[in-house]
Amino acid sequence: MSDISRIVTCLIAAGAFALGMASYVTAGLIPLIEQDFGVTTALAAQLVTAFTLAYALGSPVMVAMLPGHRQRTALLGMLALFVVANALSAIAPDMMLLMALRAVAGLAAGTYLALGIAAASRIALDHQRGRTIAIIMGGMASGTVLGVPAGLWLANQLGWQASLWLISIIGAVALLGLMRWLPALTPVAQSSLRQKIGILKDARVVRLLSISLLAAVASLGLYTFMAPLIRVYTEQSVTPFLWVWGVGGVLGSFLVGSLVDRFSNFQITTGIMALLGLSLIGLPLALSLNPWAGLIPIVIWGAVGWALQVPQNSALMTARDTSGDGHLAVALNESALYLGSAMGAAAGGVWLSLGWPVWGLAVGAGLIGLCGLSICLFGTSRRSALSTGI
Numbered sequence: 001m002s003d004i005s006r007i008v009t010c011l012i013a014a015g016a017f018a019l020g021m022a023s024y025v026t027a028g029l030i031p032l033i034e035q036d037f038g039v040t041t042a043l044a045a046q047l048v049t050a051f052t053l054a055y056a057l058g059s060p061v062m063v064a065m066l067p068g069h070r071q072r073t074a075l076l077g078m079l080a081l082f083v084v085a086n087a088l089s090a091i092a093p094d095m096m097l098l099m100a101l102r103a104v105a106g107l108a109a110g111t112y113l114a115l116g117i118a119a120a121s122r123i124a125l126d127h128q129r130g131r132t133i134a135i136i137m138g139g140m141a142s143g144t145v146l147g148v149p150a151g152l153w154l155a156n157q158l159g160w161q162a163s164l165w166l167i168s169i170i171g172a173v174a175l176l177g178l179m180r181w182l183p184a185l186t187p188v189a190q191s192s193l194r195q196k197i198g199i200l201k202d203a204r205v206v207r208l209l210s211i212s213l214l215a216a217v218a219s220l221g222l223y224t225f226m227a228p229l230i231r232v233y234t235e236q237s238v239t240p241f242l243w244v245w246g247v248g249g250v251l252g253s254f255l256v257g258s259l260v261d262r263f264s265n266f267q268i269t270t271g272i273m274a275l276l277g278l279s280l281i282g283l284p285l286a287l288s289l290n291p292w293a294g295l296i297p298i299v300i301w302g303a304v305g306w307a308l309q310v311p312q313n314s315a316l317m318t319a320r321d322t323s324g325d326g327h328l329a330v331a332l333n334e335s336a337l338y339l340g341s342a343m344g345a346a347a348g349g350v351w352l353s354l355g356w357p358v359w360g361l362a363v364g365a366g367l368i369g370l371c372g373l374s375i376c377l378f379g380t381s382r383r384s385a386l387s388t389g390i
Contacts, residue, residue, distance in 0.1 A: 023106075028155070054105075068187050074115055081110055121133060131258055140291045219365065220343060221345050224341075236291060273308070273369055312333055
């Protein structure tokens with residue numbers, strides 16, 4: 001990796017740290033925000049919904065609309081918009097404006113990440129693409145695992161606004177660095193919006209997005225219910241289990257990069273989905289034997305759940321290299337993750353409302369993960385059959 005490529009990748013990862021923090025810190029700020037504005041918890045919680053929906057649904061549309069010959073400007077512009085939206089959120093005078101600003105921040109965050117991964121991948125050497133994407137995804141994971149607790153601590157000391165100011169400052173540092181070091185990017189192929197939407201006709205893209213969706217339903221969906229699951233087996237605080245999951249996620253995100261550059265996407269993805277499914281299915285058993293034994297499947301779950309997006313994004317970029325819309329494929333992948341997380345949380349809520357056992361959530365999530373594995377295996381077998389004329 002050249003010096004410029006390394007610097008640019010680390011700066012994009014710093015921006016990803018800020019957006020990873022912004023994606024999850026708001027949930028912890030809800031009690032402080034509802035007290036400050038005098039609103040209900042239900043209304044304050046919609047701040048998370050506004051950010052998430054704008055990220056998941058708006059960012060692919062924004063990426064598709066951006067001109068192919070202005071990729072550098074678009075990347076810097078989206079990061080600047082993210083910084084400004086978070087800064088204005090910290091001084092928002094009322095709840096409705098704050099909610100609108102969280103939506104703007106979500107839209108900018110999702111667009112920035114897609115453009116950032118695409119830009120870093122194009123600057124890096126082909127055999128280092130996996131490591132490059134891993135650094136960026138590791139930055140986002142670190143923002144979630146390390147940045148969110150730091151932001152919440154700061155909020156408890158100085159007010160909820162301080163957390164958003166911290167996000168803005170980190171993003172601004174990344175922005176200034178990228179303005180200095182990000183080189184001009186080769187224009188991507190120009191195409192109409194209708195042609196860009198045609199990306200969903202690409203069977204390779206649809207297969208990869210399906211795997212990401214199912215993995216998110218299983219992994220992120222179950223994460224929503226980790227606390228009630230752990231409390232079935234122990235009265236211990238759930239915090240150590242959450243930390244182990246997060247540390248596993250950071251390690252998995254960073255370490256998988258070198259594997260992506262050495263092995264095929266099929267080998268890595270099938271291994272990850274198998275480990276994800278088996279670790280989730282085995283989690284209730286491990287917890288029943290000894291609550292601390294549950295840390296083993298939890299750290300595996302966190303590691304492979306976060307690591308998956310490195311080979312996925314790499315494969316999507318490769319699949320759309322000739323079309324020049326790999327950044328759009330990455331944006332759709334991020335949408336699949338957020339939608340999968342929402343679907344998993346909703347399904348889990350229905351499961352519990354029916355009075356079914358909590359441990360069944362883990363087993364069901366594991367089976368969904370194995371369904372993602374079957375898509376990977378089926379898609380690869382089908383392509384092999386077609387290539388041999390079978």
